[in-house]
Amino acid sequence: MGKVCILTEKPSVAKNIADALKIKGKKDGYYEGNDYIITWAFGHLLQLYDAKDYEPEMKTWKMENFPFIPEKFRYKVKTNPSNRNLKDAGAEKQLKTIYSLFKRSDVDAIISACDYDREGQIIGDTIIYHLKLNKPIFRLLLNEWTPEEVLKGLKNLKRNDELKPLRDAGISRQWSDWVIGINLTSVATLKYQKGKGQALNIGRVLLPTLKIVYDRDQEIKNFVPENYFKLTATFKTLANELYQGVYIEEKEEKFKDPSYLQTIQQALQGKLSKIIDKQIEHKKEYPPFLFNLTNLQGTITSKYKGWTSDKVLKVAQSLYEKKYITYPRTASVVLEESLVGKAQKVLENLKKGHPYENEITFKKSKRIFDNSKVESHSAIIPTYLIPKSLTKDEEIVYEAIKNRFLAQFMPIAEHEETRILTKAEGIPGVFYTQGKVQMIEGWKKIEQIESKDKVLPFVKINDPVEIVHHELTTHVTKPPKHHTEKTLLRVMETCGKNFQDEESEEMLSSILSGFSIGTPATRAETIKKLKDIGYITVKDKSLLCTELGKRLVETFPVPELFDLEFTGRLEKTLADIEKQKHRREDFLEIIFDFTKKAVEKIKTDRDVTIHEIDTTKKEKESFGNCPLCGYAVIEGQKGYGCSNWKNGCKFVIWKNDKFLAALKKKPTKTMVKALLKNGIVHVKGLTGKNGKKFDAFLRYEKNPENDYFSWKMEFAKQKDLKDER
Template sequence: MKLIIAEKPSVSKNIADALKIKNRQDGYFEGNGYIITWAFGHLLQLYDAKDYDEKMSTWKMENFPFVPPTFKYKVKSDPKNREKPDTGAKKQLKIIQSLMKRRDVEAIISACDYDREGQVIGDSIIYNLGTDKTVYRLLLNEWTPAEVMRGLENIKLNSELKPLQDAGVSRQWADWVIGINLTSVATLKYQKGKGKALNIGRVLLPTLKIIYDRDKEIENFVPENYFKLQATFQTEKNEEYEGTYIEGKEEKFKSKETLEEIQQLLADKSAIIHDKQVQKKKDYPPFLFNLSNLQGHITSKYKGWTSDKVLKVAQSLYEKKFITYPRTASIALEESLVGKTSKVLEILSEDLPYRDEIKFVKSKRVFDNAKVESHSAIVPTYLKPKNLTQDEAQVYQAIKNRFIMQFMPVAEYEETRIETKIANADLKGIFLSKGKVQLVEGWKKVEKVQSKDTILPLVQVNDPIEIIKHEITSHVTKPPKQHTEKTLLRVMETCGKNYDSDGESEENVHAILNGFSIGTPATRAETIKKLKDVGYISMENKNLVCTELGRKLVETFPIKDLFNLEFTGRLEKSLFDIEKRNFSKNDFLELIFNFTTKAVETIKTEKEITIHEVTTERKPNEVLGKCPLCGHAVIEGQKGFGCSNWKNGCKFVIWKNDKYLASMKKKPTKTMVKALLKNGVAPVKGFTSKKGNKFDANLRYEKNPDNEYFSWKMEFPEKQETKKGDTKTPQVE
């Protein structure tokens, strides 16, 4: 019997389905020689500082820097009460431990995601619980049945993944040390008043600096006027075309007077065709998606999307077996996937109107091991999805379209370049005209990309041309555009090197695949979300801008290395090198601990400045009426409308998720509660019966005479019919 530990319940279900196991127990599946259990992501977390030393329970400057002698793990905290362990995680860990100890279990297989984080999730559970059984690793890029079976036939010893574990643990411990120490001392030094801490992080601050720098560029931008000279020409066949005056390669002139002098030379002059070039050019489809490109594509195309949301939706599609692993930096597929890709293309092309144009080809643009790191690009699997949500459909369609595009004909267009020279005039420059005609639509059919044709007349060199009119147009230089999530992700991905928002240059690919980046595909979206959550940046339409707090932090916080893209890129490169066995975990951690210690001492000796002053204004709770039990105020809580005297034992509450009302597709509202407390009855419209019919009724909420609970009473004024529903009422939170 082999025990498989998956990262999530949905993934364990995929494995069970592939193995045709139907027998589900409490916390695991069992059958056909396998037991399959699951985590909920991280079941364990690193100790808090106070878990190591009681004095760390209060923040005092003299307690820092703090680096524990060894790093320890505990059951992850309850999200609502960090002082208590999460009950679900605790229970699942006990189940996993009992399964690991079963005598009939001869080996353990970690089936967590094949990345740093997935390695740490599986290893932290297995090795903290302890086992002397052989541990294997299941490495998959998708969860389709065929792939699961293939993967189980090719499992590796988990010890072979030690470098990946070292990189994951190094990242986790480093971020803990930097975060705990610098967040604490920065808050103590630079914040007045109690409130959210000044969050300091290894990836957070350089990302903030990218946005800050762009804001400053825009703020300091000085617009400049420039001018163009444009002319309209006519051929002997009375066909018109336009041209722009250029000298060398320059068509923008700072001096209007220069162009006015040239314009005077055009009076009563004719022209000739000086040169004509016609070239057929190819327009290749954009590369396959990696996570950053997918996030950029979706957030710029649709309203209401963030990169964090794109990742969550893509993760859902992955767990439902419809796409391959989404947290990838690669824009190509492994060459070993040629046969499989051909079959996927065949299945997905069946219903397409342009299927006759789709042809499978093994090209370097699609299949290239040199452009793949750990995981191939994101592509669909052979399973055709059904019943997708609107969000899932938008992301899936984008991935599918990008995949299909690779096997459509290359788009082709004809580009014409005409140089018109003024005859008998002493001019350094010529008038340039460019035309473009789409010849082959090709891959552009997939997303109905419209190409604009600019058609020039048919002329030959030395043809005489007449000047119809000419004018000088004035223009103003524009400031750089504010960052969007799309452009920010691109800078993070390449660490600002040779940033090109429109393409995927070989140099960019090289930077990504060699580890020079800010964060990883899995963490960048989370970083942007956190910057918003802690109040360092805000969104204006689709633009990201620094808040006042974010600006003050960049300008005041003295540890400038943390804002430096090169510094952060080198740290990320070191983690990458640990994975490749080119750098040691111990050397990396020593570097981080020394950096943190020096940073804390620097902050301590800096002059006193306030970056953030916390002001707290408590909004008074609106009183909805008097409690029918004790007469105290009834107010709205997170989960219900209840008596404010609940701490002293009053149990009056109307739950927001009341099952009786939910059965008729209704929820209690403030208006309803106010009416019940004031008049004893609330008229409610739009109940839905079991048959789906709509009806109106009056509601009462009355205490039962024989116990402390309340019951709903429904009245129909015309028929005087009533309907009851008991509702238990523990205290409101």
């Protein structure tokens, strides 16, 4: 019996599998044991051909060359991010390693262990099928990388052919985005942009997301505030206790006409009042559902400053690869029923020594376990492995996931709601009062939600009360708020459907049907890209449309690409391809036809400039010489880097440098100049872990084993050096 070669999506996952199989033998690009060889990709090692790879005349963008749709889509080694004309050397080397392992005569079978999703499927399949192998190919489908699950998964492999619908959906997404992106970006840039520079990005998911932000901005801009008025009265009970009530007529408490309320006010003078109704309702408050990716991103970005949905996904992915949480790119908020035993084991591990250990009790409920509400992946929960050490960011995300999981098994919170109606003699309406008292805090203790009690005095129906004060107040209607990442993600997830209740059945079924903009895995990337290409900007936590974004929405002549329904239908079709309800060929035919018509529309559209690039070259200030190659160090958008970067020089001091950020500092121009001149800089006002300020000398030194640099801190006195504040 020969060996089996396992291909994973990332080195960290390969290590997890090697650990589970107790394989210690690490070679260059793979692990090898008695029965298994485990190798890895770095995400996509292969990418689709660029247009110029198919046809030499596509090297320069000319209107007459579009629409361009290849007869057969082809793949190549991914390109170097710094120079697209060169292959990525790391990717090429790893591909050679993978293929040499696949071809080995002692390897009898291949297992793809890439992530269990559309993208993971095509990452594995493009690599495996690029090489014409006559060996059986299997698929390892896991939701977490703990040793227990890895060993169990290896005993329950599927034939990779069974995953063809997932591959078809992945390829449909990849090819359609390539065709729309290449054609419409090229033609739009030629048509609407003056000057050379960054292209005018057009994308299937990009534009409807931009339109959501644009629409909200316009709503706020066109909002006309209106005055309204409220009448509040203060009543005194027989026991001399006070309470307030708001005047309502036919369930309306906001009045446009103040003179009417003034008439009511005058009529209140000296009137007898009494309690005409009292309702006490005991209400149960269930914990919010378990996290899917969108809810996790929304919760973290709205709670913590400086977090983006993209950052939440990266941190969650890191926790997943470290085996501490289950697969994060999920749309589900419940667990499969088969996970009851596993969830119980996780709960027993997590509750040990917890402050509320005695209140945490396992239960099997439909709110937590329900197959009908799970699509591909269950909700995100912790695994049975308890983290020993986490970074600050990982701790924030892990604690949120852990607490949401524990909350499901805490007592249900309960409160008592009291509603009182007070009637003044001869007045048409009534005064409405509401009170609330938390009876059982339950799960709210874990989620740290403070209940605000409003205790009302004890009264009975028909009790007389005295009006001691009344007041007419003026209010102004407020415009809607700008979108935040949380609200934008929610609109993308539900394709613009406005669900009042975030946990409604309609909302869950809408999400599960695949009718959305993008997928949980791509939404964060879309928002980040909109910021990076300058279509939207961020102010505090608000997302705002830039002038460029606004002009694009108002000018670009392909309305379907801004239409949430259109994009939602395309995403739904991709989900249906996974379920074998739709054919890949039919979907691609629709996309190709749409692209051809869109290109013609742009070509025949009126000539107008959406984006003008300033082509006058500005001489960049030099901060000193690069310690690696001697070229000038200049300021870029994200850091101070070597001007020779196009030729591969890696020297850079990032503006958001993690080491400095931990000390509550950002690199300044003065600091960079001093560092490059003297090799050392004196920095004042650094902040330690204890919050105390201190001064230190910093060096930025090259690591001996690679071209990257690390900070070194010194406290020795150095004369002749100027301070940097």
